[in-house]
Amino acid sequence: MESLQGCWTALITPFEENGRLDLEGLRKNVLYQIECGVNLLPTGTTGESPT
Structure with missing residues (x-):
């Protein structure tokens, strides 16, 4: 597996x-x-969730 590089x-x-x-x-x-x-990460998260 290649490591991710650059801006995501x-x-x-x-x-x-x-x-x-x-x-x-x-x-x-x-x-x-x-x-x-x-680069795009469509299944990522910003870490912000409703409280």
């Missing part, structure tokens, strides 16, 4: 005000990070 971020899951998944917001976020040379 855990993706957020954007939602619309009505609670539906914001697919356009997610697409924009993914494309922006790719353009900036950031």
